[in-house]
Amino acid sequence: MLAEIPAEQFQFALEAAAAEVLRDAQVESPPVDCFVLAERLGLTVARDGWGVGRGRFVRVAAGSRPRPTILLGDDPRPERLQWALAHEIGESVAWRVFRRLAADPRDAGDAAREGIANRLAGSLLLPREWLIDCGARCDWDLLELKTQFATASHELIARRMLEMPPPVIVTLFDQGAPVWRRSNALPRAPRLSDAEWAAWRTAHHSARPARAQNCECMEGIADVRAWPVHEPGWRREIIRTELQSWW
Structure with missing residues (x-):
C-alpha cells in the first residue's frame, strides 16, 4: 500500500x-x-x-x-x-x-x-x-548549516538538501573519488562538469571551501560550491551544484 x-x-x-x-x-x-x-x-x-x-x-x-x-x-x-x-x-x-x-x-x-x-x-x-529558513539566510553554506544544526553530520545535511528547494545536484567525494551523486530535479545526475571538477580540486588540495566563478559554469548551472570535510587520514569533499530554475 x-x-x-x-x-x-x-x-x-x-x-x-x-x-x-x-x-x-x-x-x-x-x-x-x-x-x-x-x-x-x-x-x-x-x-x-x-x-x-x-x-x-x-x-x-x-x-x-x-x-x-x-x-x-x-x-x-x-x-x-x-x-x-x-x-x-x-x-x-x-x-x-x-x-x-x-x-x-x-x-x-x-x-x-x-x-x-x-x-x-x-x-x-x-x-x-528550519532548514529552508537557515539555508536561505546563509545561501546554503554547508559549514554554516553545520554550525546551526550541530547534531547532524555534514553528509546528512547535504542529503537533506536534496529534499529541499531549489533544484540541486549533490556530490560526495571520498579520498579523491566521487562515491555518490544525486539530484532532486533530474532522474539521473549528469557527469561532473569542468566547473565542479575545478571547485572540487581547490577544496581537496587547499582544505578550504571553493566556489566556481559564474563564467566557469555551463548553461543550466547557477552555482557550484565545494566544502572540505577533512580529518586525519581521510579526505571528504561535498559539492553542491545549484541548477537554473527552469530544470
Whole structure:
C-alpha cells in the first residue's frame, strides 16, 4: 500500500509527523539534541554496547507497565550517536506517519518501517522549515548549516538538501573519488562538469571551501560550491551544484 502513495504525499506526512513530535516535545530551534528529545517524549535511553553507532527500541518491564527504552551502542562520533538515537525515536513515532497516510502499519514490511524510521531521523535532526529558513539566510553554506544544526553530520545535511528547494545536484567525494551523486530535479545526475571538477580540486588540495566563478559554469548551472570535510587520514569533499530554475 505504501508503494502506491505519491512521493509528495509521503514526504509531507514525514515532515508533518516530525514537526509534530518536536512541537509536542517543545523543541523550538536547532540544534536538535535527541537525548533531550527522547527524555521529553518519555523514552529512556540506556547504553548497552550493542554495535557501534547502533540502537534498538525495546520495552523494558517496569512494574505493571513496560517502559519504552532505547538501547544505544557506543560511538566516538557524537553525530552518529545522535543519528542512531533519532532513528530509534523515529521508529517509536512512526505510527504518526501511518496515521497521516491512513495506512495500517501491520501491512508494511520490515524494510518499509525501517525506511520510515530513517527518513524521520533526518526530518527530526534537520526539520524542513528550519532548514529552508537557515539555508536561505546563509545561501546554503554547508559549514554554516553545520554550525546551526550541530547534531547532524555534514553528509546528512547535504542529503537533506536534496529534499529541499531549489533544484540541486549533490556530490560526495571520498579520498579523491566521487562515491555518490544525486539530484532532486533530474532522474539521473549528469557527469561532473569542468566547473565542479575545478571547485572540487581547490577544496581537496587547499582544505578550504571553493566556489566556481559564474563564467566557469555551463548553461543550466547557477552555482557550484565545494566544502572540505577533512580529518586525519581521510579526505571528504561535498559539492553542491545549484541548477537554473527552469530544470
